Amino acid sequence: MAGRGEESEGGGVPEDCISHVLSLTTPRDSCRAALVSAAFRSAASSDAVWERFLPSDYQSILSRAVEPVEYSSKRELYFRLCDSILVDGGRLQCFQLERSTGGKCYMICPRSMRIIWGDEPRYWSWISLPESRFAEVARLQFVCWFDIGGRIDCRLLSPRTTYAAYLVFKLDSWSSGLGPPPHLASVKLGAYASEFNICLEDHDDRDEEEEEEEEGRRQRQRRRLRDDGWMEIELGVFYNDEGDDGDVEMSLMEVKALNSKHGLIVQGLEVRPKI
Incomplete structure (x- = not known):
């Protein structure tokens, strides 16, 4: 019975498949999908999803940050970058992500x-x-x-x-x-x-x-x-x-x-x- 319950909650779809589908949406849609079920919530929090939402050059951006950006997951890093960080010595510009799209x-x-x-x-x-x-x-x-x-x-x-x-x-x-x-x-x-x-x-x-x-x-x-x-x-x-x-x-x-x-x-x- 427990096995059947877990299968019905996730719809019988493996978590990595759910993560892949969510990674093709937007950060906003992924957060909304996390409300569907425990399986979706787990998939929507995975590094595989939030790696896709981060800019491809995010490592370069982090290396230009005035202060080190600490994070324990790619999701946490994404939302940390939604708050502005000073880059390039802090004298030139600051950087952030647009929260709903990752732009x-x-x-x-x-x-x-x-x-x-x-x-x-x-x-x-x-x-x-x-x-x-x-x-x-x-x-x-x-x-x-x-x-x-x-x-x-x-x-x-x-x-x-x-x-x-x-x-x-x-x-x-x-x-x-x-x-x-x-x-x-x-x-x-x-x-x-x-x-x-x-x-x-x-x-x-x-x-x-x-x-x-x-x-x-x-x-x-x-x-x-x-x-x-x-x-x-x-x-x-x-x-x-x-x-x-x-x-x-x-x-x-x-x-x-x-x-x-x-x-x-x-x-x-x-x-x-x-x-």
Whole structure:
């Protein structure tokens, strides 16, 4: 009777077969399947399943981590990597996995970005914030010519994946001049380029209508609050095919109105799979 019970619970299918099938799904589906039965739960926790969900270069990623990543199973490693880890000395970028799909995400720190006049203290200052992933963030003191950007090698990203690029930021209480007029966000990869108009500050809908009438050619994006307390705004979307198109370039600028701009705090540029 015990044997028949065990067979009915797993449907008579060997655990390694269940593991193989689950490894062809997604991390989210595997976690859901673990609720079906004890047999599915055991199969869904196996290293064979979670090895498939980890990036193929995860050993290289672990070797670049600032702090050793400790784990007792591939499932534990997967979810450990869903929390960001500093890589490449912690000065350049941090890495994490998108929890539901296993897609690779990177955030580029401000010190690795292109920030026009970023080394001039009267224009930009460098400060430490406990809530930041990086040791330093960039605070905008005052500029009229606003131009920031960054790039990342597409070979670091998940292949055959649609990505979105984001500016991750905060605003000081005394921020001003960050839109309207809108800033131009752009993302370029190989021959592909996209452009959006964005405003980092809240603004009146009537002003927006006037601007759209005037600009009228580009889609507008809006900021949103993240779970970590920072804000983000999408700069554009791109498709990473096999990672052989070179660097994806991201930028945000306002160089036409030349109004004074203050109070922006930049944590970095993030690229992650578009869900």
